[in-house]
Amino acid sequence: MANVAFLGLGVMGYPMAGHLASKGHDVTVYNRTAAKARKWSEEKGGASAPTPAAAASEKEIVFCCVGNDDDLRAVTLGEDGAFSTMSSGSVFVDHTTASAEVARELYAAAAERGIAFIDAPVSGGEAGAVNGVLTVMCGGDEEAFSRAQPVMECYGQSVRLVGAAGSGQLAKMVNQICIGGLVQALSEGIHFAQKAELDVELVLEIITKGAAGSWQMENRGKTMNDDQFDFGFAVDLMRKDLNICLAEARRNGASLPVTAVVDQFYSDIQKAGGGRWDTSSLIRRLK
Known part of the structure; x- marks a missing residue:
């Protein structure tokens, strides 16, 4: 069993850290809202810490799942950041959906301190996190x-190394590009x-069994038809992810015409007050 920390107890991080504790790992958590960290500790039996640095001190592996690039820099390199207390030879695993650029930046910053850095975004949504099948x-x-893979398997049904830092x-960008087109x-x-x-x-029952079938059709088709969007992955988060995809495409020269259009369609949903609706709310534009 490993001595680990988990930074960020949002919709995904809260259950992910819970799976680590339930499998017997010694878990210390940090959250920007300290009351949530204390609540997690009371429920799961682990410890909570007031800063990322305090949570990460003397840990074998430090896991993280925060909002964006800036949040990630803050909990690693900022005042009381985790890198300041992590031991040489320890591993930092970042589950934030962020840019490849910040992943490479933090990989280099960690290496200077003798720390390993793994960018490890996840797919599967809140249900996948709760059920441990990300x-x-x-x-x-x-x-x-x-070293980190067996521990990540506490909440991941498929944990794979794709390539070097940023990969x-x-x-994950490929994943989001495909989802956007599928939902539209x-x-x-x-x-x-x-x-x-x-x-x-x-009709959906019939075509789900054929070439048109997808996870989105099986899990969101009925609720889309029923005009129900109060669950799942929020439009605001999807726009953040698609903007990361489009920025990376500008750097590497990839052509993403459908992704760019879908991003603007999601912007329309935000303007209609649907920023917290599930991404399947894209159908609302057509009504």
Whole structure:
């Protein structure tokens, strides 16, 4: 069993840290809102710390899941950041969906201190975190990954090393690009079926078994037809992720015309007050 820390107890981090504790690891947590960290400790039995530095001190592995690049820099390099107290030879695993640029930056900063850094964004949403079946895409060194992988498997059903530092974030960008296009296509398909006065649930049941089937269709098709969006991955977060994808595409020369359009469609949903709606709310634009 490992002596670990977990920084960031949001929708994803809270259950992920819980799985570590339930599997017997010694877990210390930090959260910007200290009351939430104390609540987690009371529920899960681990310890809480007032700063990232205090949480990370003398830990074998420090896990992190925060909001964006700036949040990540703050908990690693900022005042009372985790890198200031982490021991040489320890591993920092970042589950934040962030840029590949910041992953490479922090990999280098960690290496200067004798720390290994793995960028390890996840896919599977809140349900995947709660049920411990996330997909984890990792970038970094093989040796550090091999040490952290068994611990990440407490909440990940698929934990894979994609390549060098930043590769995990790039793989997550591919994931988000594909999801955006799928949700728009599914929105148009359901909207068309409604206008054609078909039994939408029956149509979805039929085509889910064919070439058009997808996770989005199976898990969001019915709720999209029922105009229900109070769950899942929020539009605000999806726009953050798609902006990361588009910025990286400008750097590497990739052409993402559909992604750019879908990003603007999500902007329309935000303007309509749907920033916290599930990403499947894209269908609202068509009504």
